Amino acid sequence: MKMTTLQMKKKLDELFQREDWRVSFIRDKDVYRVEWKDTKQGVSIRIPNVIAKYEQRGEAALDELQFHVTESLKMMNQQHHLTGKEKHIFPVIRATSFPKKSKAGIKLVYTEHTAETNIYYALDLGSTYQLIDEKMLQEQGWTKDRLKEISLFNVRSLPIDSKKDTVAENDFYFVSPQDGYDASRILNESFLEEMKANAVGELVVAVPHQDVLIVADIKNETGYDIIAQMTMKFFAEGRVPITSLPFVYDEKKLEPVFILAKNRPKE
Structure with missing residues (x-):
């Protein structure tokens, strides 16, 4: 028997129950949202997609979802420093249609590359990475040229097989x-x-x-x-x-x- 949206919502309520998080359910869009209470930054989850994965893979699909959502929320709430993390800064290629601002509305740092692509810059955090925005640059007193130079040096050091x-x-x-x-x-x-x-x-x-x-x-x-x-x-x-x-x-x-x-x- 196919799981209903409300049954999945109940499961998600159990997964994302934390004092500093707020959860909400937008019924007409079948969207479940988890966000920080203080900043309102968060992650939106499409319930039909979760149900489809759950029916294929069972509880393992929910474990994976919980991990990725938690990691994303943690990243949003951390103050990341560039100084001292120079070896963990890399360039990432994105389409020219890729957003120019973060979800918080802060301009992301990017360089034009080709007519089809732009270069963004990422701080590698291990299991994920954060795209670097202008606020981070200003707080660290870095220039865009320095960021670009360090990231290109690091990408040249990566093995190519x-x-x-x-x-x-x-x-x-x-x-x-x-x-x-x-x-x-x-x-x-x-x-x-x-x-x-x-x-x-x-x-x-x-x-x-x-x-x-x-x-x-x-x-x-x-x-x-x-x-x-x-x-x-x-x-x-x-x-x-x-x-x-x-x-x-x-x-x-x-x-x-x-x-x-x-x-x-x-x-």
């Missing part, structure tokens, strides 16, 4: 260490330059979602179709989608590939 796949004579390399900064490795210029030096054809890179970087050595027309289809597929399946357009890397610049192989001019 790739899996290679050859299709129709084109070589595709998949970088996906699952550390939260997979796509960020597109900012490792020395890696891209090394790949460019070894490429037989045109070097194309893609960041369809946060958890993968694809680098391709495109040697023929078919290769452009493959990378375009592959990027679109990954983009549709990604947990944090970024862009469905791959980029040509040339002269240290990234240009979006708009033209599919069949429309490309013959050499």
